[in-house]
Amino acid sequence: MCYGSIMNIFTRPIQLNEALENNKVAVIYGVRQVGKTTLVKKFLSTYKNKNDYFTGDDLEFAEAISMCSLEIFRKMFSDPSLIVIDEALKIENIGRAVKLIGDNMDDIKVILTGSSSFDLANKTGESLTGRKIILTLYPVPQKEILRGTSQFHLEKDLPEYLIYGSYPAVLTAETYTQKGEKLRELVNSYLIKDLLAFNLVKSSKPIRDLLKLLAFQIGGEVSLNELASNLEIDKNTGALLY
Numbered sequence: 001m002c003y004g005s006i007m008n009i010f011t012r013p014i015q016l017n018e019a020l021e022n023n024k025v026a027v028i029y030g031v032r033q034v035g036k037t038t039l040v041k042k043f044l045s046t047y048k049n050k051n052d053y054f055t056g057d058d059l060e061f062a063e064a065i066s067m068c069s070l071e072i073f074r075k076m077f078s079d080p081s082l083i084v085i086d087e088a089l090k091i092e093n094i095g096r097a098v099k100l101i102g103d104n105m106d107d108i109k110v111i112l113t114g115s116s117s118f119d120l121a122n123k124t125g126e127s128l129t130g131r132k133i134i135l136t137l138y139p140v141p142q143k144e145i146l147r148g149t150s151q152f153h154l155e156k157d158l159p160e161y162l163i164y165g166s167y168p169a170v171l172t173a174e175t176y177t178q179k180g181e182k183l184r185e186l187v188n189s190y191l192i193k194d195l196l197a198f199n200l201v202k203s204s205k206p207i208r209d210l211l212k213l214l215a216f217q218i219g220g221e222v223s224l225n226e227l228a229s230n231l232e233i234d235k236n237t238g239a240l241l242y
Contacts, residue, residue, distance in 0.1 A: 016039075016040075016043045016111070016135075019133045019135055020082070020109045020111070021109065021133065024102065024109070024110075024131055024132065024133060025098050025102060025110040025111070025112060025131055025132045025133070026109070026110070026111045026112070026132070026133050026135060027111075027112045027113075027132045027133070027134050027135070028040070028111065028112065028113040028114075028135045028136075028137055029134060029135065029136045029137070030113075030136060030137035030138065032186070033167060033168070033169060033186055034137050034138065034139055034167065034168070035137060035140075035168050036086075036113040036114075036137055037086055037113065038168070039137065040053075040084050040086065040111060040113060041053075044082075044084065047082065049081040049082060050079060050080045050081055050082070051080050051081065051082040051083070051084065052077060052080045052082070052083050052084070053084045053086070054083070054084065054085050054086070055085070055086045055087050056085065056086065056087035056088055056089065056090030056091045056094075056114075057087050057090065062090060062091045062092075064076065065085075065091055065093075065094070065097050066091055066092040066093045066094070066097065067093075068093050068096050068097045068100055070100060070104055073097075073100065073101055073104075073105065074105070077101070077105065077108065080108070081107065081108065081109060082108075082109045082110075082111070083101070083108065083109070083110050083111070084110075084111045084113075085098075085110070085111070085112050085113075086113050086114075087113070087114055088112040088113060088114050089114035090114075094112070098110055098112065099131060102131055139165060139166040139167050139168075140166040140167075140168060140171060141166070142154065142161070142166075145161075145166065145171070160176075160179075164176075164179045164180070164183055165183065167182070167183070167186060169182045169186070170182045170183055170186070206231055206233060209230075209231055210227065210231060213227055213230055213231070214227075
């Protein structure tokens with residue numbers, strides 16, 4: 001693969017301009033480390049109107065916006081046409097807060113992103129019904145990879161993509177050892193955590209066992225009864241049988 005040029009593909013083709021509407025919220029869903037923050041920062045670098053970028057990791061900002069005070073909002077967001085809130089899931093009352101902004105501050109656009117799509121969906125779903133435009137960011141697809149390499153190299157490297165996937169961090173790793181390390185880090189530090197965000201999932205072991213079973217059945221018919229039997233869990237609830 002042409003590693004030098006592959007970095008150029010991570011502008012991602014989601015057209016944020018088309019998704020932005022006054023007094024509505026563009027919500028970017030996607031699993032961890034898929035490139036959401038990179039996407040919005042790249043977009044803001046070319047956005048011509050006034051904008052403000054915030055993050056839920058900023059405790060002072062998170063506390064202020066969670067108060068859901070219109071008076072505070074008018075001081076925080078004096079005249080931007082666009083507000084971007086990264087890691088929005090870390091902010092209490094984020095759905096209610098953004099609804100208040102959209103309903104009372106004219107000509108303002110909002111983008112929300114978050115590392116855990118499950119949490120972000122739960123925190124914004126009801127409050128922003130009818131007010132949000134959902135964008136989903138996936139790992140890099142083959143047609144984007146083709147922008148940084150040739151059709152010949154794309155086909156030659158297909159086994160690599162099938163084994164290691166196409167997360168940005170994995171794609172840009174230069175050796176198979178580095179790719180394996182990045183992939184293990186993603187699984188252990190991020191993806192399993194997202195799955196454990198479901199209240200009914202208490203342990204990572206059944207998840208890992210399920211992934212192994214599914215990997216061995218790629219291209220074949222999957223039986224829920226067989227999976228449940230091998231994992232020793234209830235087919236309907238996922239609860240452990242023993």
